[in-house]
Amino acid sequence: MFPISAIKDYHSALQSAAISCTETVQHYLAVIRDNKHLNVFLEVFEDESLARAAALDLARKNGEPLAPLHGVVVGIKDVLCYQGHRVSAASHMLEDYVAIYNATAIQKLLDAGAIIIGRQNCDEFAMGSSNENSAFGPVRNFIDPTRVPGGSSGGSAVAVQAGMCMVSLGSDTGGSVRQPADFCGIIGLKPTYGRISRYGLIAYASSFDQIGIFARNINDVALVLEVIAGTDEFDSTVSDLPVPSYSHELMGGARTGKLAYIRQALEHPSLDPAIRSSLFSFFDLLRSEGYQVDAVDMEWLDEIVPAYYVLTTAEASSNLSRYDGVRYGFRAPGDLTSPGELYTLTRSRGFGKEVQRRILLGNFVLSAGYFDAYFTKAQQVRRLLSDAFQDIFLNYSGLLMPTVPSPAFRLGEKTTDPIEMYLGDIYTVLANLVGSPAISLPLFQHPSGLPFGLQVMSARFNEVSLLRLSDRFLQLAGKSAGA
Ligand code: GLN
Numbered sequence: 286m287f288p289i290s291a292i293k294d295y296h297s298a299l300q301s302a303a304i305s306c307t308e309t310v311q312h313y314l315a316v317i318r319d320n321k322h323l324n325v326f327l328e329v330f331e332d333e334s335l336a337r338a339a340a341l342d343l344a345r346k347n348g349e350p351l352a353p354l355h356g357v358v359v360g361i362k363d364v365l366c367y368q369g370h371r372v373s374a375a376s377h378m379l380e381d382y383v384a385i386y387n388a389t390a391i392q393k394l395l396d397a398g399a400i401i402i403g404r405q406n407c408d409e410f411a412m413g414s415s416n417e418n419s420a421f422g423p424v425r426n427f428i429d430p431t432r433v434p435g436g437s438s439g440g441s442a443v444a445v446q447a448g449m450c451m452v453s454l455g456s457d458t459g460g461s462v463r464q465p466a467d468f469c470g471i472i473g474l475k476p477t478y479g480r481i482s483r484y485g486l487i488a489y490a491s492s493f494d495q496i497g498i499f500a501r502n503i504n505d506v507a508l509v510l511e512v513i514a515g516t517d518e519f520d521s522t523v524s525d526l527p528v529p530s531y532s533h534e535l536m537g538g539a540r541t542g543k544l545a546y547i548r549q550a551l552e553h554p555s556l557d558p559a560i561r562s563s564l565f566s567f568f569d570l571l572r573s574e575g576y577q578v579d580a581v582d583m584e585w586l587d588e589i590v591p592a593y594y595v596l597t598t599a600e601a602s603s604n605l606s607r608y609d610g611v612r613y614g615f616r617a618p619g620d621l622t623s624p625g626e627l628y629t630l631t632r633s634r635g636f637g638k639e640v641q642r643r644i645l646l647g648n649f650v651l652s653a654g655y656f657d658a659y660f661t662k663a664q665q666v667r668r669l670l671s672d673a674f675q676d677i678f679l680n681y682s683g684l685l686m687p688t689v690p691s692p693a694f695r696l697g698e699k700t701t702d703p704i705e706m707y708l709g710d711i712y713t714v715l716a717n718l719v720g721s722p723a724i725s726l727p728l729f730q731h732p733s734g735l736p737f738g739l740q741v742m743s744a745r746f747n748e749v750s751l752l753r754l755s756d757r758f759l760q761l762a763g764k765s766a767g768a
Contacts, residue, residue, distance in 0.1 A: 292357055309358060320447050327373065328370070334400050341356050351398070357399045359509075364411055364487040365486055365496070368386050390485070405441045423439075425443070427447040432735070434468055435464045442471060453499040454499075456496055457473075460712075466725040468736075476514065477495075480523075480722070484519035489597065496513065504532055506755075507531035507534070526746055531752055542683070544681055545580070545683075546578065547582070548583075549586045553586060563728075579681070590710055608635065615631060615635040666718075667719075
């Protein structure tokens with residue numbers, strides 16, 4: 286039975302009493318214990334998850350029907366509020382902070398019968414691409430512990446990769462779910478901006494942030510998405526569009542269709558040649574299966590990373606101003622003589638280097654005199670991109686792209702050069718700038734032996750089409766690999 290291949294198989298096994306929730310939780314706790322060196326969990330809710338499993342088992346014995354996520358073992362990135370539990374954003378600033386309410390996504394998971402097994406390590410305040418910015422040490426990639434798992438949701442990705450839980454929730458502001466999914470060889474979905482409530486998600490850049498899902502198969506992604514998506518009185522940016530039954534919609538997906546890729550993205554000099562050639566071979570395979578795959582042009586690809594970092598640091602500098610040593614978490618100790626001293630010492634000791642860099646950058650681009658040159662310009666780029674994507678999705682059901690220009694790099698390899706680290710986000714930030722859903726699918730293997738993904742994007746709120754395409758592509762990749 287273990288590792289459990291899919292939620293629906295797990296539920297069949299529960300139904301035939303071949304397995305219990307308690308045995309399942311015991312299994313995952315053992316895997317977590319065996320992999321402590323990967324530094325995935327900041328805290329494991331051991332007793333609590335066993336108690337919840339026992340209660341769910343008892344409910345089954347008493348004849349209660351299975352809830353949609355009955356006994357599903359979920360890990361959560363340490364930026365999601367789970368009432369009565371610590372939530373630190375992997376920062377000293379919030380090290381001892383205890384959540385006073387449940388994030389809406391967490392509440393929905395619990396209402397659907399899920400078991401939350403622990404909170405997962407990540408980059409501090411979700412800022413990073415390698416999980417090396419955590420105040421509690423880096424996470425390591427299960428395939429090769431000398432390599433990074435990606436970031437910022439690195440712990441959540443490795444937990445699924447190494448079989449420490451069935452699915453994880455992460456957050457994706459500029460790729461933090463898709464990029465680690467790519468590096469770890471699993472699926473990572475960032476839904477449309479506004480599909481899932483952000484209430485109870487610690488904010489990084491509010492007009493970009495979205496909760497995302499890590500899983501090993503597309504059906505599990507669909508099941509979790511249909512549970513956590515939907516309108517919420519606590520987040521006015523959530524859409525009130527009805528939530529389709531994604532797991533049912535998966536069946537009978539279209540076998541043909543019009544797909545596009547951005548010529549300049551595939552020709553970009555930063556793209557690893559082996560990744561480029563795998564993608565082109567896959568496009569040929571798609572064509573032989575009846576899909577139309579066209580190249581489309583987009584000239585301003587090199588503007589998108591700067592636009593993303595101008596806008597997100599601006600939003601971050603505002604969102605993080607609340608951590609002042611008065612209202613939340615850490616306060617610098619000692620006899621401080623003025624509020625200025627309190628703020629300065631608290632913020633320079635409570636925040637790590639990367640978070641400080643981004644707050645400074647954000648304040649800079651928002652300051653009088655620079656606002657028009659940076660912030661306004663970046664907003665204009667965002668608008669141009671949104672229009673361009675709207676046009677693409679009028680004609681095409683999916684846009685195909687690499688997820689990351691190169692596979693997982695070694696720990697320490699990029700820490701001295703923040704710009705190099707930022708440039709690796711070239712393919713993922715697009716979906717956040719325009720609000721579209723995007724997914725990374727683990728279709729390929731690099732000559733180095735490392736996995737990497739194909740990124741697929743679709744029109745806003747068209748997760749159905751995105752999931753159907755994903756399902757088909759995963760099958761085709763299996764076929765093309767001779768499976
Ligand atoms: N790597 C990107 C950044 O550092 C994305 C982070 C994220 O999606 N949270 O901003």
